[in-house]
Amino acid sequence: MFELARDSTVPLVDQICERVTQLVRHGQLPAGVRLPSIRKLARQVRASPFTVVDAYDRLVARGVIESRAGRGFFVMRRPPSAPLAAIEALPDLGSDALALAQFCLTQRADVIPAGSGFLPENWLLEAAPGGVLARLVRGRRTQPWLPCEPQGLPELREQIASRLVQNGIAAGPANIVTTYGASQAFDLLARILLAPGDAVLVEDPGYFVLFEQLRAHHVRLIPVPRHADGPDLEALEAACRAHRPRAFFMQTLLHNPTGSSADAAHCHRILSLAEQYGFAVVEDDVYGDLHEGPAVRLAQIDGLRHVIYVGSYTKLIGPALRVGYVAAEGALVMQLIERKVLTVLSGSTLLECFVSEVLDGGRYKKHVERLRLRLARMRRDARAGLESAGIEFDSAPGEGIFLWGRVPDAVPVDGLARRARDHSILLARGALFSAAESCNQWLRFNVAHSASPPLVEFLRESLRAA
Known part of the structure; x- marks a missing residue:
């Protein structure tokens, strides 16, 4: 049926789930077809029956296959896909405050989250390594x-x-x-x-x-x-x-x-x-x-x-x-x-x-100290790059995650933010941060994401064109 990679760091149960899912997705295992029995698949892939049971249970939970009492496991029959496609074809979320919040919470590797409120994932992992979860289940009151x-x-x-x-x-x-x-x-x-x-x-x-x-x-x-x-x-x-x-x-x-x-x-x-x-x-x-x-x-x-x-x-x-x-x-x-x-x-x-x-354990204190150093360095780099592109800043340097920058009056910020979206860049318009509906020429920048050369180049070209 398929082979498992013995030298992979991916557990065998995850490999079985992924291979079966791919076979179903590509039509090689059509809807309604019966899968090998637990013992048969275990022999084919040279894994224990317990591993196969675990994999089948996960695939049932994910809706990829179904269990029929006394008969075995079968590929699930799926409803027509048109309604799902209609649901997935979401409209443009627009440019209001709720849209910005939703974009900030959406993890996309191809987007430069210059307007996000969150720190990079690899910066945060230092504070909470995998060992913390293991300690949670051992010896706590x-x-x-x-x-x-x-x-x-x-x-x-x-x-x-x-x-x-x-x-x-x-x-x-x-x-x-x-x-x-x-x-x-x-x-x-x-x-x-x-x-x-x-x-x-x-x-x-x-x-x-x-x-x-x-x-x-x-x-x-x-x-x-x-x-x-x-x-x-x-x-x-x-x-x-x-x-x-x-x-x-x-x-x-x-x-x-x-x-x-x-x-x-x-x-x-x-x-x-x-x-x-x-x-x-x-x-x-x-x-x-x-x-x-x-x-x-x-x-x-x-x-x-x-x-x-x-x-x-x-x-x-x-x-x-x-x-x-x-x-x-x-x-x-x-x-x-x-x-x-x-x-x-x-x-x-x-x-x-x-x-x-x-x-x-004192890890949080060390983590915060490292964040301060990183943010100070990124703040200098981001500000220098953004200023070179034409963004203006107050003389006060500030601290922390955010820079508050002004766009020249000749540049409509709404249009700038929309064009940035087309270039996979998230910008946070200043008007969203104003209850008085002012700050129209301002942008909020997350310093951890705003020293990116593509961001700086996009802003430089956009401001120059205006």
């Missing part, structure tokens, strides 16, 4: 396949609280609620804090997915300009007087998309306004671990009185590890737990055990 406490895995909350204390934030395990990434944290907080019609302050530019989440709760977004040293304080105070906001969502450190960090004076003034006007400050610190040197966080100054602190390990360990958390005062913690139970019941013990294991 908590079994990763059992239900997770709604508030979160106790040992992970202890680790998070310890890290917060190291950063000067007074929080214990009881102040922590784990979430499926920072996105679920924002959604839970919006459900608790906000009502339709409420005024909510957001930075402009700011995190585009957050804007869409808040709009889904039918609140009024009040944009506050973001500068290199933090939010525009005069605009912030004027918005407080005019709108009496319920909350202000902001990133103190390594702001997305500009890479800037707010200074201490801005942080103190923001907290003073929160005290005066009675609004909550939701501090998004998902990139804070990448900050080099001493850092000032709102939660560090405030002690969780007016600040609700949101963190996540998804960006720096891996996008598949949807583990974030909220640090808040006790009454809000109870509301978060209730809302979490009503939406997803609880978190994933497996994912939270995985993150706990990565944090426990």
Whole structure:
């Protein structure tokens, strides 16, 4: 029937599955034909019957073959392919915020993800090698396949609280609620804090997915300009007087998309306004671990009185590890737990055990240090290449994953982004990051992907042609 490669690193069971699948796909095993019995195939390919049983079970689960009681295994009969083709022929997702989010989450080796929010896969594997999974099933107090406490895995909350204390934030395990990434944290907080019609302050530019989440709760977004040293304080105070906001969502450190960090004076003034006007400050610190040197966080100054602190390990360990958390005062913690139970019941013990294991051995600290060095180098290279192509940047260098670059006025950015798609390049339009629908001539660049010569050459030619 076929031969197996004995010297291959691919397990025999995977080789059998792949060979049978290819034979079916190419019509060499037509629909309805009977496959060799388990013992017969085992003799033909010189494998154990147990290996063949495993392979057949996997092929049944994948819908390639079917088992008929007392008769054996047969190639599945497939329905007409036209409806499937119609489903797969998806329309153009367009250029809005949700389309950008979907493109960022789609893994395609042929695309240069210059506008993505994620780090390269090979950068992330260092933090979570295969041995972590093996350790999860040996000797842990908590079994990763059992239900997770709604508030979160106790040992992970202890680790998070310890890290917060190291950063000067007074929080214990009881102040922590784990979430499926920072996105679920924002959604839970919006459900608790906000009502339709409420005024909510957001930075402009700011995190585009957050804007869409808040709009889904039918609140009024009040944009506050973001500068290199933090939010525009005069605009912030004027918005407080005019709108009496319920909350202000902001990133103190390594702001997305500009890479800037707010200074201490801005942080103190923001907290003073929160005290005066009675609004909550939701501090998004998902990139804070990448900050080099001493850092000032709102939660560090405030002690969780007016600040609700949101963190996540998804960006720096891996996008598949949807583990974030909220640090808040006790009454809000109870509301978060209730809302979490009503939406997803609880978190994933497996994912939270995985993150706990990565944090426990000191590997995470070394991983973050390596990321800082890599990002600093790539930031210099990406900025130099993009500037040579005609992209303009502010004098402040910034830190972290993102560069915020301006395209000359003569170049329509919408058309530039569409042409980039035709060249397998993902660009993130600045307008998506603006609740005020400004920033039309800006682009957000991920420095880890933006030193690519094809990207630089495409931009150089496009800007020159305009």
